[in-house]
Amino acid sequence: MKMKCEMIRSLVMFLLAGLFMLSCAAVADDPLNMTGYYEIRSNVENASVYFNGEFVGNIEKGSLLVQAEMSNRPVNHQLMIHAPGYTTYNETIVQAPKPGKSNVIRGTLTALPPPKTGTLSLAISPPGGEVFVDEVSYGIVEQSGIHVLRDIGAGYRSIEITLPGYKDWFERVYVEPNMNTKIRVTLTPVTTGSLLVSSEPSSANVLINGAIVGVTPVTIPDLPPGPVKVTLTLHGYQDWNGETHVMVGETIPIFGTLTPIVVNTPEPVNVTPEETPTPEPTQSPVFTGTIAGALAIMIICGKKR
Known part of the structure; x- marks a missing residue:
């Protein structure tokens, strides 16, 4: 009886060990546990x-x-x-x-302090221009000429004002934090115009009223208003000539197509030399007389014999 109990106990332990090993293998194979x-x-x-x-x-x-x-x-x-x-x-x-x-x-994230800002008050003459801060438009100036910009980031800012018929105004301005920075701006009227000259082929010399001013393509600024003569020159091409009218505040485009210079080379002429006839040989009179004399002497000698 005692032996049977020992055998049963051993069998139970063996089964428990097998179940434990199987459970370990299942845990090892479970991807969630890996x-x-x-x-x-x-x-x-x-x-x-x-x-x-x-x-x-x-x-x-x-x-x-x-x-x-x-x-x-x-x-x-x-x-x-x-x-x-x-x-x-x-x-x-x-x-x-x-x-x-x-x-x-x-x-742990820490909240950043609110950015420091200031106010920028512009007094612009004449009104009607567009205001840019760091290349971002901040609206059109009203007829009063006063343009107030609030909550502008403190520090140096690039201010630009544009108005047709006037030169662009540009300046680096320091905006004081929590303060009102005031600036007075007077725009300068444009009194000149420009030409935008290009050509085919490029790299041609550009002459305005006979004076060389650049090489195509080129923008020629600050020209007084009025008619101008434009000449394009390039080695190996015929000169191109044109006329235009410079307008105040405008850029006039000019395009010239240059024509290559064609050099006419004469075609070679094939000259066939005439054949000179070969003269037929003629016997000299002296030679003929000599032969005749010799024959006569031979005949005389034959008769004497």
């Missing part, structure tokens, strides 16, 4: 969370759960939490979470 998490907590709701430079979500109800891979070695993850009007939180994470566990990371 994954860890970072619980990102922040004091700013809807703050944006970036993990290794990638957006992973927003803080909701104070936290955001970010899945992380397991590693037995130190890791290097870059965490950034950002929200408008707050400082940006940055942290380098070097410890990986344990399987099925979460590492809590708290990122």
Whole structure:
């Protein structure tokens, strides 16, 4: 009986050990237990969370759960939490979470102080121009000539005023924080015009009323109003001549097409030399007489024999 009890106990222990091993294997194979998490907590709701430079979500109800891979070695993850009007939180994470566990990371954002601003009061003559601050339009000047700009960021600002018929006004102005900076501006009328000269081909010399002023393409400013003669010259091309009228405050475009100079080369003339007839050989009279004399002597000698 005692032996049977021992056998039953051994069998039960064996079964329990097997069940334990199976449960361990199941836990090991469970992907949820092979994954860890970072619980990102922040004091700013809807703050944006970036993990290794990638957006992973927003803080909701104070936290955001970010899945992380397991590693037995130190890791290097870059965490950034950002929200408008707050400082940006940055942290380098070097410890990986344990399987099925979460590492809590708290990122506290600090509210930025409100930006300092000032007021800019412009007295502009004549009125009607458009005002730009740092290349952003701030409206048209009313007939009173007074243009007040409020809540302008303190510090140096680029102010530009444009009005047709007048030269653009530009100046760097320092806006005092919590103060009213006053500036008086008088626009200067435009009394000249410009020419925008281009050509085909380019790089042609430009002459205005006979004086060289540049090479195409070129803008020629500050020309007095009235008629002008424009000449374009380029080596290998015929001169181009034109006339236009300079208008105050306007840029007149001029385009000239240059014609290549064609050099006419005479065609070669093929001259065939005439054949000179070869004269037929003629016998010299002396030679003929010599032969006749020799024949006569031979005949006489033959008769004597």
